Amino acid sequence: MGLKKQGLVVGATALLTVAVALAGAELHPSKSWAGFRQSPKELVDEVWQVIDREYVDATFNGQDWRAVRREFLSKTYTTPDQAYTAAREMLEKLNDPYTRFMDPEQFRSMQIETSGELTGVGITITQDEKTKDITVVSPVEGSPAAEAGILAKDIILKIDNKPTKGMDLNEAVGMIRGQVNTKVTLTIKRGNETFDRVLTRARIEIHPVKASIRQTPNGPIGYIRLVQFSSNAAGEMRNAIREQEKQGVTGFILDLRSNPGGLLFSSAEIARMFLPQGTIVSTVNRQGEADRLRAGRGFLTDKPLVVLIDGGSASASEILAGALQDNKRAVLVGTKSFGKGLVQSVQPVGEGSGMAVTIAKYYTPSGRDINKKGIEPDVEVKITEAQRESLTREDIATPKDPQYAKALSILNQEIVAQQKQAQKPAPASSTP
Incomplete structure (x- = not known):
């Protein structure tokens, strides 16, 4: 399918503070900006054209897309606001919350947010x-x-x-x-x-990676919380893993809870740090053309790994968790993830407006379609409302946090098993 590195996003629909899902998205100049000044109808037609070319479902979710064009272009639009309203109404017919129109103020806000002014x-x-x-x-x-x-x-x-x-x-x-x-x-x-x-x-100041060293009876372990898959997440993750490896950690807990997603390639780059080889994710567009992202470069550690997920772990988080689970590289602990298996591109349209368009579906390495289904953890640990109410911010990722406590217990078991395996003598060889 020819994935463009900066053009694909797999975050949740809309972010009110940070445009995580749109961070670093490639912005393609629109040919009709100048013409839009004379004819708001051009914006409506351009939005229709983008969907006609790129939308993931060639049936347009059961809509007669050419009839939709005739319906909306038969109307008269004399102001930009009328065109914006028409564009939104047209996209609503797709019944896809991830495909949306942004007027200039919303699109400008998204661009400002991706620059770090949040x-x-x-x-x-x-x-x-x-x-x-x-x-x-x-x-x-x-x-x-x-x-x-x-x-x-x-x-x-x-x-x-x-x-x-x-x-x-x-x-x-x-x-x-x-x-x-x-x-x-x-x-x-x-x-x-x-x-x-x-x-x-x-x-709000947001750093995608928060890392610390935790002491355990089996030696120090690395705790890494990833809060978003922004354009700088992979770099911060790489630095965190390298620094913790220097300090002799015996394993890692990767916390993806409440991580709503972000850039597809950020997720893939982070997966490569834990996977020496294998498929990370595959995407399929409307023509059925598949593109696979694979590991094989950027590998940093083979230490035992446990990943925390919950209902707020969406899209790019699910790509990473699914890749590690299907490749049997990590144990997933927590509750079922959000369930978003779609990829969007973001581009400007009209005079300063923009739109996000669902262009592909993604599948985990084993071929699972997790859209609306989510990823089931290997070990389910639910947090009751009473437990949630009693947990303070300082309690998260401590022994008072039931999901973290279980992850730490499993990680220690994995560490001991790896250490025992390493201590086994190599099989004797003989020459006939």
């Missing part, structure tokens, strides 16, 4: 394909949303007392975003409980 409340949201609920994928660690206790799978019922039922995802994003030090109230549904959270928007 402000907002710090949650990743998506729109459930069946219920249309605005749903939290995960909060960004250390963000106002995380501090307020927003969790993966929370449903946002209202934004500043405005119901989200029937609300477009872009509208929800626009309402939650805002200036630093301003407030937004989210009405949350969690199970049978409904409550309000008042969040103060902030400027």
Whole structure:
């Protein structure tokens, strides 16, 4: 399929603070920018053309796409806002929350965020394909949303007392975003409980990798938390592994909990650090052409590895976890992952606008399609609501954290088994 390194993203739909899913995306100049000044209809047609060329499903999810073009181009558009509304309505017919239109303000905000100037409340949201609920994928660690206790799978019922039922995802994003030090109230549904959270928007500094050395009876182990697959995640991960190897770690815990995803190639590069060989992921486009990303370069460690996942581990996190699980390189601990197996490209359209388009499906090395299904951990460890409420931020990734505690126990078993294997004498050889 010819994957372009910077053009593919596998993050969740929309990020309110950080455009993780769009970070580093390749921006292709649009030919119709100048013409759009004379005819807003050109934007509508350009959006249609992009879908017609690139959308992953050649049936357009059962839509007569040529009839859609006739419908929308038969109308008159005299202002940009009318064209933006038409573009969104047209894309909604695909019933794909990951394919979306961004007006100039939203697209500019995304570009600013990918440059590192990040402000907002710090949650990743998506729109459930069946219920249309605005749903939290995960909060960004250390963000106002995380501090307020927003969790993966929370449903946002209202934004500043405005119901989200029937609300477009872009509208929800626009309402939650805002200036630093301003407030937004989210009405949350969690199970049978409904409550309000008042969040103060902030400027958030995000480093994708947080690493530390933990002492155990079997020697030091490396704990690495990866919070997003941004353009600099692989570099930070490489430095963390090398530094921990220098300090003689005997194994690693890789924490992907609440990681909403990001760049496809960032995920692949990190997988290569743990995999000496084998397939990492395969993608299939609308023509059925498959492209495989493989390991074989950049390998850094063969030490025992345990990976933590949960319902907030999405897309690029699932690619990495699936690659390590299918290649039997790591033990996965936690709960089932989010379940997003689609790849998007991001590109400008019209005069300063942009769109994200689903262009491919991805599969784990064993051929699993995890979209809407998620990845099951090898060892399931659920955290009850009572346990979650009792855990403080300082308790995460400590023995008080049940998932981390189990991961550490399994890692120690793996370390002991590897050490025993290394101590076995080599088989005697003889020459006939």
